[in-house]
Amino acid sequence: MNFNIEKKDFYQGLNITHRACASSNTMPILKGILIEAKKDKGLHLMGTDLEIGIENWVPANVKKEGKIVLPANQLRNIIRELPNEEIDFDVDLERYRANINCLNSQFTINGYNPEEYPQLPDVNIPTELEIPSAKLKKIISEVEFSTSSDQTQPVLTGALMVLENDQIKMVSTNKYRLAYSKIENKNDIDEKLEIIIPGATIKEISSLLEEEGTVNMKVNENYASFDFNDIIVVSRLIEGKFPNFEQVIPDEKNTTITVNTDYLQSAVKRASLIAKLDSNIVSLKSKDNSLIIESEDSDSGSAHEEVPITLEGENHKISIDASYLLDVLKVLEEEKVKLDLIGSLNPLVLKKEASDDYIYLIMPIRPGNEENEGE
Amino acid sequence: MNFNIEKKDFYQGLNITHRACASSNTMPILKGILIEAKKDKGLHLMGTDLEIGIENWVPANVKKEGKIVLPANQLRNIIRELPNEEIDFDVDLERYRANINCLNSQFTINGYNPEEYPQLPDVNIPTELEIPSAKLKKIISEVEFSTSSDQTQPVLTGALMVLENDQIKMVSTNKYRLAYSKIENKNDIDEKLEIIIPGATIKEISSLLEEEGTVNMKVNENYASFDFNDIIVVSRLIEGKFPNFEQVIPDEKNTTITVNTDYLQSAVKRASLIAKLDSNIVSLKSKDNSLIIESEDSDSGSAHEEVPITLEGENHKISIDASYLLDVLKVLEEEKVKLDLIGSLNPLVLKKEASDDYIYLIMPIRPGNEENEGE
Numbered sequence: 082m083n084f085n086i087e088k089k090d091f092y093q094g095l096n097i098t099h100r101a102c103a104s105s106n107t108m109p110i111l112k113g114i115l116i117e118a119k120k121d122k123g124l125h126l127m128g129t130d131l132e133i134g135i136e137n138w139v140p141a142n143v144k145k146e147g148k149i150v151l152p153a154n155q156l157r158n159i160i161r162e163l164p165n166e167e168i169d170f171d172v173d174l175e176r177y178r179a180n181i182n183c184l185n186s187q188f189t190i191n192g193y194n195p196e197e198y199p200q201l202p203d204v205n206i207p208t209e210l211e212i213p214s215a216k217l218k219k220i221i222s223e224v225e226f227s228t229s230s231d232q233t234q235p236v237l238t239g240a241l242m243v244l245e246n247d248q249i250k251m252v253s254t255n256k257y258r259l260a261y262s263k264i265e266n267k268n269d270i271d272e273k274l275e276i277i278i279p280g281a282t283i284k285e286i287s288s289l290l291e292e293e294g295t296v297n298m299k300v301n302e303n304y305a306s307f308d309f310n311d312i313i314v315v316s317r318l319i320e321g322k323f324p325n326f327e328q329v330i331p332d333e334k335n336t337t338i339t340v341n342t343d344y345l346q347s348a349v350k351r352a353s354l355i356a357k358l359d360s361n362i363v364s365l366k367s368k369d370n371s372l373i374i375e376s377e378d379s380d381s382g383s384a385h386e387e388v389p390i391t392l393e394g395e396n397h398k399i400s401i402d403a404s405y406l407l408d409v410l411k412v413l414e415e416e417k418v419k420l421d422l423i424g425s426l427n428p429l430v431l432k433k434e435a436s437d438d439y440i441y442l443i444m445p446i447r448p449g450n451e452e453n454e455g456e
Numbered sequence: 457m458n459f460n461i462e463k464k465d466f467y468q469g470l471n472i473t474h475r476a477c478a479s480s481n482t483m484p485i486l487k488g489i490l491i492e493a494k495k496d497k498g499l500h501l502m503g504t505d506l507e508i509g510i511e512n513w514v515p516a517n518v519k520k521e522g523k524i525v526l527p528a529n530q531l532r533n534i535i536r537e538l539p540n541e542e543i544d545f546d547v548d549l550e551r552y553r554a555n556i557n558c559l560n561s562q563f564t565i566n567g568y569n570p571e572e573y574p575q576l577p578d579v580n581i582p583t584e585l586e587i588p589s590a591k592l593k594k595i596i597s598e599v600e601f602s603t604s605s606d607q608t609q610p611v612l613t614g615a616l617m618v619l620e621n622d623q624i625k626m627v628s629t630n631k632y633r634l635a636y637s638k639i640e641n642k643n644d645i646d647e648k649l650e651i652i653i654p655g656a657t658i659k660e661i662s663s664l665l666e667e668e669g670t671v672n673m674k675v676n677e678n679y680a681s682f683d684f685n686d687i688i689v690v691s692r693l694i695e696g697k698f699p700n701f702e703q704v705i706p707d708e709k710n711t712t713i714t715v716n717t718d719y720l721q722s723a724v725k726r727a728s729l730i731a732k733l734d735s736n737i738v739s740l741k742s743k744d745n746s747l748i749i750e751s752e753d754s755d756s757g758s759a760h761e762e763v764p765i766t767l768e769g770e771n772h773k774i775s776i777d778a779s780y781l782l783d784v785l786k787v788l789e790e791e792k793v794k795l796d797l798i799g800s801l802n803p804l805v806l807k808k809e810a811s812d813d814y815i816y817l818i819m820p821i822r823p824g825n826e827e828n829e830g831e
Contacts, residue, residue, distance in 0.1 A: 155733070155757075159759075185763065186723070186761050187761075188730070188758070189757040190756065191755065347537070348560070348561070351534065351537045351561055351563075355563070381527070381566055384534075384562070386562075
């Protein structure tokens with residue numbers, strides 16, 4: 082196995098693929114990248130930790146075909162430090178050993194038998210759809226931060242994706258807050274399909290996706306794959322039943338507050354400097370043309386912020402976890418957001434000013450019940 | 457106590473002073489900054505952890521004088537997040553409580569009794585000298601990375617400073633490597649003076665010093681102070697006897713290798729990617745016009761690098777800790793450096809190509825004695 086490759090191209094490819102490699106102490110071979118050289122196609126790179134797999138193609142001048150598994154981190158570090166020149170890559174296929182030559186640098190790296198590397202599942206008998214990259218990137222960014230990290234409830238560590246004929250919905254929740262986003266997309270499918278994609282998968286897809294182009298998505302019972310820009314991401318799906326999110330979203334409201342997103346974010350960020358010294362709780366109180374945001378820590382002090390608003394309905398007060406509000410304000414690109422309130426014991430519902438395609442819900446913290454957050 | 461101050465000025469001042477505040481769990485008041493408002497002078501800020509103290513002055517419009525101690529981190533975080541506007545700062549001197557107002561933001565922060573805050577020592581009966589900032593910054597940068605972190609030998613955690621009539625020398629060592637730097641400076645002193653400045657102090661001074669201006673330095677038996685750009689750094693000195701460094705520096709050599717600093721740095725950095733998987737040892741071997749740098753890890757692989765050199769004397773081989781060589785190559789701004797060698801059991805001596813004002817010494821690792829590094 083022998084090929085020449087530009088350092089830049091190789092490093093870029095490794096940078097994409099290595100994300101799927103195992104990082105913790107599992108089977109050592111899973112910390113490796115499978116490298117396959119094909120005469121007509123160049124270099125095929127693949128990493129997987131058995132939950133997610135990422136593969137991509139990199140241009141290379143292949144002189145002898147073959148494949149090997151090499152430790153991802155070590156290979157990536159070496160390629161990164163090499164000068165921006167052509168690399169000669171030669172593999173001893175019997176001893177699983179790679180010789181890397183670039184100008185005055187020579188490296189030998191020991192690898193693994195490629196036959197022992199797991200194959201990525203073929204997503205067969207799939208439902209197949211096309212989604213513009215920018216749309217998929219947007220819907221993911223609006224829900225990915227809201228997944229749960231509690232491993233005892235696996236379904237909540239992922240995001241629900243609902244595929245219908247003319248739209249795609251995504252939902253994530255950790256029980257104390259919920260994010261829901263919807264995009265229009267013509268999908269050639271027979272019946273509504275619901276899958277739960279692991280949080281780690283949607284984070285990787287979101288960071289790899291660019292604004293341009295289209296994603297070819299395939300789904301079957303156990304796997305989903307996403308194919309874009311010469312990259313394929315394959316992920317195991319999470320089994321189980323996602324909570325009925327529609328039931329949680331209130332269909333009434335007493336008050337709507339419209340507020341500038343940046344102003345609200347800055348004010349909550351400052352108030353949270355005091356709040357985080359205690360249990361991270363801020364109170365929001367509408368007072369006609371102002372939203373008053375307050376926090377207090379008995380030892381350290383207090384914060385009081387005022388933000389101008391437009392108010393429809395009665396004045397209200399609600400206490401919430403500041404970080405839940407900051408998470409969503411960081412992500413939304415809208416100039417203004419709307420806060421819908423029913424009462425201090427009902428969830429706070431945040432929407433974009435101009436559309437109902439996004440709903441973000443934060444459970445209130447009952448007054449005097451601050452230790453028992455989320456009930 | 458009441459003053460108005462620009463957010464920018466206040467934040468900049470806090471950013472300097474807070475570096476001296478205690479960070480770990482000592483007396484809570486030592487995590488605070490002493491703030492004193494004086495009508496004619498503005499705001500005086502001071503932080504200290506009893507080892508080092510930093511004070512500076514910030515312009516402010518003082519309406520009522522007074523002083524208070526406020527928690528450094530909390531105050532700094534709040535001021536950082538405020539808009540770039542004028543801040544109204546009002547202190548209740550009886551309850552040690554500050555009220556901060558800026559546009560629509562109001563904060564109350566609880567503080568401490570300023571009378572309980574330690575005073576910085578007055579460096580009295582001092583030896584006093586003037587050093588151009590750029591020179592002091594340079595000499596510190598050339599030795600600061602080489603101090604020891606071993607608290608059982610306190611003198612080695614600092615850097616020795618030798619003050620003579622016409623020069624200043626600084627030396628630091630962790631026993632396995634040693635850095636020595638010398639600058640010319642007319643000092644009006646009667647006799648040679650040797651002090652040991654804590655590593656933490658020289659790091660702070662180095663990061664606060666700018667290229668312009670002059671440092672007024674005062675030294676007595678127990679303290680040194682450095683006065684520059686409206687900042688005063690006062691530090692306790694380390695007691696004890698610094699090892700005789702002159703005795704360690706070899707006065708002979710068999711071989712001198714002249715090499716491009718960047719090439720050497722890149723090559724050692726790459727070789728250390730393999731070396732660090734084991735005990736971080738690289739071997740340097742001169743072979744006429746090349747320096748061959750090699751490292752090996754029995755499990756992972758090997759690296760072989762070649763760098764062009766000019767050689768005077770015989771060919772030699774020596775094994776050293778790669779990180780010790782990288783540390784110095786990162787700092788030196790010379791285009792080329794010289795490596796002086798006697799033999800594989802003698803220290804490697806690194807100098808600048810054009811001057812003998814800098815000497816950096818790395819102890820060799822005996823072949824087959826890699827576990828017992830530094831003998």
